[in-house]
Amino acid sequence: MITALLALDIGGSTSRATLVDMAGNCLGQGKSRGGNPGSNPPDQAAAAIIAAAEAAVADAGVPLNIVVALLAMAGPNVNAARTRIEAAFRALGLSGPLVFSGDLNALLPSVTAATSGYCVVCGTGAGAVRVRDGEIERVADAAGWLLGDLGSGYWLGHQAAIAITAALEGRGPETALTKAILGALDIPLTGERAFDGRPLPLRLLIDAIYAMPPIELAKFAPLVIANRDDAVAAGLLAQSERYLLADFQQVFNPGMPGPVVLAGGIAAHLTGLPAAIAQVMRTAGHEPDIRLSGDGSVGAAVLALRHQGVTVDEAMLIAIAASVKARAAKAITPA
Amino acid sequence: MITALLALDIGGSTSRATLVDMAGNCLGQGKSRGGNPGSNPPDQAAAAIIAAAEAAVADAGVPLNIVVALLAMAGPNVNAARTRIEAAFRALGLSGPLVFSGDLNALLPSVTAATSGYCVVCGTGAGAVRVRDGEIERVADAAGWLLGDLGSGYWLGHQAAIAITAALEGRGPETALTKAILGALDIPLTGERAFDGRPLPLRLLIDAIYAMPPIELAKFAPLVIANRDDAVAAGLLAQSERYLLADFQQVFNPGMPGPVVLAGGIAAHLTGLPAAIAQVMRTAGHEPDIRLSGDGSVGAAVLALRHQGVTVDEAMLIAIAASVKARAAKAITPA
Numbered sequence: 001m002i003t004a005l006l007a008l009d010i011g012g013s014t015s016r017a018t019l020v021d022m023a024g025n026c027l028g029q030g031k032s033r034g035g036n037p038g039s040n041p042p043d044q045a046a047a048a049i050i051a052a053a054e055a056a057v058a059d060a061g062v063p064l065n066i067v068v069a070l071l072a073m074a075g076p077n078v079n080a081a082r083t084r085i086e087a088a089f090r091a092l093g094l095s096g097p098l099v100f101s102g103d104l105n106a107l108l109p110s111v112t113a114a115t116s117g118y119c120v121v122c123g124t125g126a127g128a129v130r131v132r133d134g135e136i137e138r139v140a141d142a143a144g145w146l147l148g149d150l151g152s153g154y155w156l157g158h159q160a161a162i163a164i165t166a167a168l169e170g171r172g173p174e175t176a177l178t179k180a181i182l183g184a185l186d187i188p189l190t191g192e193r194a195f196d197g198r199p200l201p202l203r204l205l206i207d208a209i210y211a212m213p214p215i216e217l218a219k220f221a222p223l224v225i226a227n228r229d230d231a232v233a234a235g236l237l238a239q240s241e242r243y244l245l246a247d248f249q250q251v252f253n254p255g256m257p258g259p260v261v262l263a264g265g266i267a268a269h270l271t272g273l274p275a276a277i278a279q280v281m282r283t284a285g286h287e288p289d290i291r292l293s294g295d296g297s298v299g300a301a302v303l304a305l306r307h308q309g310v311t312v313d314e315a316m317l318i319a320i321a322a323s324v325k326a327r328a329a330k331a332i333t334p335a
Numbered sequence: 336m337i338t339a340l341l342a343l344d345i346g347g348s349t350s351r352a353t354l355v356d357m358a359g360n361c362l363g364q365g366k367s368r369g370g371n372p373g374s375n376p377p378d379q380a381a382a383a384i385i386a387a388a389e390a391a392v393a394d395a396g397v398p399l400n401i402v403v404a405l406l407a408m409a410g411p412n413v414n415a416a417r418t419r420i421e422a423a424f425r426a427l428g429l430s431g432p433l434v435f436s437g438d439l440n441a442l443l444p445s446v447t448a449a450t451s452g453y454c455v456v457c458g459t460g461a462g463a464v465r466v467r468d469g470e471i472e473r474v475a476d477a478a479g480w481l482l483g484d485l486g487s488g489y490w491l492g493h494q495a496a497i498a499i500t501a502a503l504e505g506r507g508p509e510t511a512l513t514k515a516i517l518g519a520l521d522i523p524l525t526g527e528r529a530f531d532g533r534p535l536p537l538r539l540l541i542d543a544i545y546a547m548p549p550i551e552l553a554k555f556a557p558l559v560i561a562n563r564d565d566a567v568a569a570g571l572l573a574q575s576e577r578y579l580l581a582d583f584q585q586v587f588n589p590g591m592p593g594p595v596v597l598a599g600g601i602a603a604h605l606t607g608l609p610a611a612i613a614q615v616m617r618t619a620g621h622e623p624d625i626r627l628s629g630d631g632s633v634g635a636a637v638l639a640l641r642h643q644g645v646t647v648d649e650a651m652l653i654a655i656a657a658s659v660k661a662r663a664a665k666a667i668t669p670a
Contacts, residue, residue: 102531129532136532140504147500147544165482169475171585196437197471209482250506
C-alpha cells in the first residue's frame with residue numbers, strides 16, 4: 001500500500017484534490033465544483049470537496065494509505081460540514097488527521113520554497129498577507145465583499161454597476177462600461193422610459209442585478225479590464241491598484257525582504273502594481289522578488305508535505321509542480 | 336353598506352392598511368409586519384399585507400363595499416403574490432380594482448395637496464423624484480443597496496462597517512464608530528489576535544456581519560448620527576448630504592417651483608440639506624417650500640381617493656390626516 005498525502009485547493013468555483021507521495025510525486029488528481037462554504041451552501045460545498053477527493057483516489061487507481069488530508073480554503077465556516085467530510089475521507093483510506101488551512105497559506109508555496117514572504121491577492125476578493133515561517137502573521141483587508149475586498153474583482157464589478165447606474169441617469173459621466181455591461185445582460189440600450197419614470201435600460205438593469213447573488217457582480221470585472229481605455233474604467237483600475245498597494249504597505253515589514261507573490265485573476269491586469277511594490281521594496285533596501293502565483297494545488301501539496309515534516313526546497317517544489325502539471329491533463333472531472 | 340377605499344402603505348418593516356370613505360373619513364386601520372417584497376420573502380410579504388387589511392376591516396366593524404384597493408409599495412416584484420392578495424381582498428369585500436403604486440408616489444400627498452413637486456428620500460434607501468400632475472417624471476438614484484442608494488441609511492451603515500474594518504487593521508483612521516458598532520454587536524474590543532492573524536475583534540466583526548442579511552447594515556446608521564462629533568462619522572454624514580443634494584439637483588427643473596418633501600428616517604438628521612436645497616431653489620428664483628413628509632397612510636389614502644376621481648385640496652388633506660391620526664390610537668396590531 002502506497003503512503004499518500006491528500007491536498008485540496010478549494011475555491012469558490014472549483015475544488016481540486018491532489019494526491020502526492022512523500023517525495024512529492026503526483027499520484028492522482030480530481031476536480032469538482034466550488035467547495036468554499038463562504039460562497040456555496042454548506043451541503044453543496046461538502047459534496048464538492050468529497051467528489052474531488054473521490055475523483056483523485058479513482059485517478060490514482062491503487063490502494064492508498066492517506067496519512068493526512070489538508071484542505072486549503074477560504075471562509076469562516078470551515079467546520080460546518082467537517083463530520084461529513086471526515087467520514088467520507090476515512091472511507092477513501094484516510095488514516096491520519098484532517099487539517100484545515102486558509103487558502104492564502106497555499107499561495108507562497110505555490111511558487112517559492114521560501115516560508116516567509118508576502119502575498120498580494122486580487123481575484124474575486126482582495127488583500128495582502130505577511131507570512132513568517134509558514135504562518136500568516138498579518139492580514140490587510142481580504143475582509144469579504146461587504147466589509148472590504150477593496151480593489152477586488154467584486155469591487156471593480158460593483159463599482160462599474162454603480163457607475164453605469166449613475167451614467168444612465170445623467171448623474172455620472174458617460175462610460176463605455178454602460179454598453180459593455182448592458183450587452184452582457186442582453187439589455188438593449190434604448191431611449192425609452194419605464195413605468196417608474198426611469199430610463200428603460202436602467203429599470204431592466206436594476207431588475208437583473210437584484211436577481212443575481214451580489215458576489216456575481218465580480219463577473220463585470222473583465223469588462224472593466226477590457227475597457228481600460230475608457231476614463232471611468234481606467235479610474236477604477238487605478239483605484240484598485242492604489243488599494244492593493246496600500247494593502248501591501250500595510251503588511252510589509254522593512255526588516256523582512258520577501259518574496260512577494262501576486263495572486264488572483266485580476267492581479268495580472270493591475271499593470272502598475274508590480275513596479276509600485278518594487279519601489280516600496282527598493283526604498284527599504286531590498287532587491288524586489290515579485291512573482292505571479294502558481295498552481296494552488298501545488299501550494300496545498302507543499303503544505304501537506306510540510307505538515308508531515310518534509311522539508312520542501314526549491315528543487316523539490318519544481319519537481320512537485322512538474323509532476324502535478326504532467327498529471328493534470330489526465331484528471332477526472334465528474335459531471 | 337358603506338362605500339370604502341382601502342389604502343395600504345407598505346414598508347420594509349411595517350405594513351399599514353387604512354380604510355376611508357369617499358369624503359376621506361377614516362373608517363378603520365390595521366398594522367402588520369413589513370410587506371415590501373424587495374426586503375421580505377414574497378409569501379411573508381403577502382401574508383403581512385393581507386393581515387394588515389384584515390385588521391383594518393375588523394377595526395371598521397361594519398359591512399363595507401371596498402371600491403378600490405391601492406398598494407403604495409417599493410420593490411420590483413409587486414406582482415409576485417398578486418393573485419393571493421387579490422383573492423384575500425375579494426373575501427374582505429373588494430369589488431373594484433387592485434392598484435399598485437410606487438411608495439414614492441405617496442410622499443407628496445402625505446403632506447401637501449400639490450400634485451407637482453419634489454421628494455428627497457433618505458431612509459434605508461435614498462434618492463429624489465420629480466412628480467408632475469401626480470406622476471413620477473424623473474428619478475435620481477433610489478436604485479437599491481447594490482446599485483446606489485448613495486447616502487442612505489444602508490450606505491451610512493455599510494460605509495461605517497468598512498471604516499471600522501480599516502481602523503481595526505490600522506489601514507484607516509481611528510474612529511468612535513469602532514467602539515459603537517462593536518458594542519452594538521456585543522464584541523469586546525481586546526488586543527488579542529485571532530487564528531488567522533487578524534485582530535480578534537475584526538475576526539468576530541467579519542463573522543457577525545456575514546451572518547446578517549446585508550440590508551441590516553442600515554441599523555448602524557443611527558450610530559453614525561449619534562457619533563457625528565467623530566471625524567469619520569461627520570465625513571460620512573457630509574458625503575450623505577452631498578449625495579442627496581446632487582439627487583435633488585438631478586431632478587430639479589428650474590421652471591417648476593415645488594414643494595419639496597423630505598422623507599425617511601435619516602433625512603431629518605442631514606441638518607445642512609434643507610438650507611442647501613433652499614439655496615438651489617432661490618437661485619432659480621423660487622421661494623423655498625421645504626417640508627418633512629407626513630404619514631404615508633395619509634398619502635396612500637389620497638392616492639386612492641384621486642384614483643376614484645375625488646379632488647383632494649389642502650382642506651380635505653388636513654381633514655384626512657386628522658381623521659387618520661385620531662383613529663390611529665385604536666388600530667389593531669396582530670401578534
